[in-house]
Amino acid sequence: MPITTDGKSTLENILEGCRNGNSKSQELLYKQFYGFAMGVCVRYTRTREEAVEVLNDGFLKVFTNAGKIDLNKSFKSWLRRVMVNTALDYYRQHSKHYFHSDLQIAENLNTDTSGPIDEINHEQLVALIQNLSPAYRMVFNLFVIDGYSHDEIGEMLGISVGTSKSNLARARLNLREMLNKL
Structure with a gap:
């Protein structure tokens, strides 16, 4: 400055x-x-x-x-x-509005990005994360990107620690599936 x-x-x-x-x-x-x-x-x-x-x-x-x-x-x-x-x-x-669209997202884990996995860029990665269901995306971002613990995430979102861990595991699995489709 x-x-x-x-x-x-x-x-x-x-x-x-x-x-x-x-x-x-x-x-x-x-x-x-x-x-x-x-x-x-x-x-x-x-x-x-x-x-x-x-x-x-x-x-x-x-x-x-x-x-x-x-x-x-x-x-x-x-x-x-x-x-x-x-x-x-x-x-x-x-969140009550997201629940209905979560079902549609789960059916369509398809993305508009294409290309080899080694050429994925930041925008494509953000797009993949945005394709996660809202609950999975929240936990993924809070844990992986912002560094919060599962205890803190549970308190912030009003969910149990187990639910936080489960949502993170499922988010990672969904991301892995989306990346494999690329």
Whole structure:
């Protein structure tokens, strides 16, 4: 971060502006961390539209709670946690709608990607993960990508540790099957 004349980094100045409700600071923060936050949201949602909704809800929480940000800790870590929690809230609110589509997804584990396994790129891998059922995708992302324990996942999602472990095993199995189809 560039340093200003008063010795504060640009991020500190932006966050201070957000604390004061400055819309220009909020816009700057949104633009600066859009890509990072969107990357987190995409992992936890089924579609880009859902990811944008989670992203916007997450940034609203960031702006509302800007006074709680500890500048001695990593802002990105705090932002990621806000986005993950917002995605989990979104999932809980919409999980009843996902159940019906889970059956369709289970029948159609087909993807639009093609090519040898050694040429799979990041976008294809994200697409494969998004083809997992919502319950499997949540546990997979929380455990494999974000490093939460099964105890923490169970508490976050309101499921047992055994269910978390089972969902992870099934997510890995489904991913393996999808990769074999490539």
